[in-house]
Amino acid sequence: MSQKKSRGGGGGAAAGEDPEDLSRSPLQAVLLADSFTLKFRPITLERPKVLLPLVNVPMIEYTLSWLESAGVEEVFVFCCAHAQQVKEHLAKAGWTGKAAAREMTVTAVESHDAISAGDALRVMYGRGVIHGDFVLISGDTISNMNLQDALQEHKDRRKKDPLAVMTMIIKHSKPSILTHQTRLGNDEIVMAIDPETKELLYYEDRADGSSLYVTIDKHILASNPTLQLCNNMEDCYIDICSPEVLSLFTDNFDYQHLRRHFVKGLLVDDIMGYKIYTHEIRSSYAARIDNFRSYDTVSKDIIQRWTYPMVPDVLSFGDRQEIKLHRQGIYKASDVTLSHSAQIGANSVIGNATSIGENCKVSNSVIGEGCNIGKNVLIHGSYIWDNVIIEDGCKVSNSLICDGVHLRAGATVEPGCILSFKVEVGKNVVVPAYSKVSLLPQPSNEDSDEELEYADTNSGVTDSPPFSSMRSADHPTVSDDDDLEASETGTCGVAGYIWANVDTGVQEEWRQSIGPIPKDKLKELQHAASFDDDDDGSEDDLNNRPTVLDQDDDSDVSVAEDDDYSKFEKEVEETFQRALDGIHQDNLILEINALRLSYSLQHADCAGALFHSVMRSALVAAQSTNGSLLKTTAEALGKWKDLLRNYTKSVDEEMEILLKFEEMCQENAKEFSPLFSKILPYLYDKEVVSEDAILRWAEEKENADESDKVFVKQSEAFIQWLKEAEEEDEEEE
């Protein structure tokens, strides 16, 4: 606040250049004007998501107004898809350009090759414009919270602990018991928070709601005496970040998604020890529009004035006519033409220059500017944008109708439909529920340079681990694309293409649509829930359910870890295979590091797995070329020694390699067992393992079973030689 006061006298534009201002580092914000998802397709093919009207005002206006009133002084708007449109809008709305009266400077940053939030932040880092703590927000976030408290908390924490790099804003909101999704249509989020420090310990945004359990790493439980697990929190996607966040994104170039990769990445990474904290807001509002369901919900919240002062009659944009609020939450612009017999129900908004004919019924809907609505039209729970023509006798319920759509007489739009720009619907045509209609055909391959979606965004629970981005990028992003072809619908009375549902993936379409959940679905869920409840009573089910708290005995956990490890090993081997095909070694190291983070394993495990891969490759080479195994092994070790050395920084890791080698010889690659004693000196020669490691290995094995000592005995001569050499060394000294 004091910052604002000092500038309050006016001349706000000049203050930016003040040299002493630099030391104070103005509050900055990075606004991502691209959601990097496809959830608003097909509309986002023609207009960026942040410019879509929300209660007749483009979404980005809400975000920018909030940032301005929250005291942010400098905003970088990161434009990617439809960058030109975003920039034009910013200029038109007076955010950029010569608007000297603004206390906030807005700069557009354009980049066309960013395909994820991670890329965007890397570009921001490259620009080097962020100097201090900044607010990270996407252009589709609506809020009226007071930033000062959260900011102060963040700064105080930073003073005590420079590793607290991020403060996440969360909000209490009860998820639906039946559908396990929040009001905003997102899956419920499970978070573990330290109730004292508010540190975030665990974050899972795609918890499997049906199975009713979460898996939490036991060291989280071990290291935190108290822990608050909540599933009734909503992530507002407003983050207060320190500049380190940008460099973290740059260091880990495979971080794409802010939550799935960055937050989870930081939480599992205990080497750097970066910490994320949460700040819960109580009375103020914050929500992000992520899908059509949240579009509907947030619109209703705005109409209900939870977002005050970001409400239609206060927030004005451009030279719009003022909107007046009447009783029962009806907002009307000043020159609306309403027939006397038209009934406007509660919680509706009617934009400027719109005319509504006789006997129309409008309820719970938002109607934009310049619309022409005929007689006997029923509009319920719908969002109708600007310049839409609806002829007599149409019925529209719980749908979204974009600019310039023309519904001819008697057309019916069933719940959950999306009619994109300028679609025409013929006479008496029924648009079936949940259809998405656009004038543009559905791209068969999602490689357009528009809003690129990160590959596994919608794949739900898949076998592929979340960090394998490099690999899956080679494949088409949405695989089941080809068999669902867009059907041209001109023949059946709709000018446009009906889009097949692809991006919902395993999710059913009713979950994130504008329409309410159908009654029969609710009943179904109710039934399922009550069935579940019955199950809860029966004992065998309880025993079957692997809850975290049940896993007291270590064996259970280690089994799980082994399972993880074998998966990891497989991953590493696959990665290594591609390295054989010619990927650069540096990239290989980075990839393996990423894999290690995603499985939260140690460096030693990497060394073991990598060694395993190298040896396998040698084995394969020997078999294919019929050469001697010893020779190919020597070659492979020679070639990859640098890579291995990268992981064998300490004796422990070298030990791990030896143990791994031993294990291989005993189990899956018995071909090596006669050669053990011959390969060991090779490893020593190439400095993959040091003599310390070998000696320690031998020492440890002395007390082991006879069967375990096979290889120690086999290489006894070499060990002996090593020991002597060591003694000689000592003598020399």
Added chain:
Amino acid sequence: MPDVQPLVSEFVLKLKRRKVEGSHAVARQTAELLRSVVSQHRMGSTNQAAALADAIRGVGEQLIAANPIELAVGNIVRRVLHIIKEEDISSTAVGIEGLSVTADSDDEYDSGNDDHPTLSAAVLAAHARNALRAPSLQTLLEDIPVNTGLSRSASSTGDSDGKSGDKSSKSRKLKHDVIAAIGDLIDEIDTCYDQISEQAVEHIHQNEVILTLGRSRTVKEFLYAAKEKKRSFRVFVAEGAPRYQGHVLAKELVEKGVQTTVITDSAVFAMISRVNMVIVGAHAIMANGGVIAPVGMNMVALAAQRHAVPFVVVAGSHKLCPLYPHNPEVLLNELKSPSDLLDFGEFSNCMNCSTQDGTLLNVVNPTFDYVPPKLVSLFITDTGGHSPSYMYRLIAEYYSADDLVVRRKSTSS
């Protein structure tokens, strides 16, 4: 006047974002802004007063549109327009003297007035000022020696601003006078609390019980003043849900040693029979004597009427609004966020529109109540106590009738 535009837009933005709220702050800042608009205004050679008024109107229009609920903005804009008109007339009158009125001022004087050649400019100016106002009790008393013919002649001077003469000095004088008058206006806004609280002892008597709702700075100063004059009295403070400003007032009163009782808003009816007088603040006083006041006030006024307890409204003259209220409960109201009333998280499942069609739960949080004039016993402003039926007259003194609609004229007339 591009140099003031940033200032204007900044203030407009503040109003829009509801960063400035409360009549006093808004009135003061509006007056200050308009003063700088006037001082930055470049005076033309002709029609300066009209041009200046037009500039003020242009700015005023933007300010009023930015937050139509803050009626004080419009009040101050209209006051400034009125000041310009007054100063213009008086400066014209001075100009007349400079040009020696008797010689070539046929257009100014009817033939019937030629028998007053030795008219002093000061008297003329005073009458010109009075001419703007409709005759009132106070002016009648002041103006006893004036004959009707003179006031008629003076009123005709008001129309003659196209006079040729030493314009530059005159225009500078006009501007200077207007700025000085706006300065007086700002002083008036600042000192209104003192002016009002001076009257406190006349109204609050020994051992009385006063009831108030919410927190109004005017009421606070009023009660302080009575306390300082060694009056002992008790105050019931209704807490003023949902913003609970009453709690703050109670704390402040206790610090000054006033015997205070906090009650809930709903207990007002139960307590009113023990109360001698209700003293409340207002957001605005409308031309018909109706009051826009914090929510819950209508109930207090009704309770007071039911038990024949005087209902006194204290308000500075900047809260006097020359408009008549039309549907004030809706159109002059502002609905704030429901989060004042209930916790979003607790009720979020009631507002889940995915499981039901539309939201069944509605929360309404209005800011203001409209108290009709018949429920108000007395207004205490900085000019003294007035009854609701006298409000229109007070308004006629502060505002000129043609400024009620603040809109920039397309061509300066």
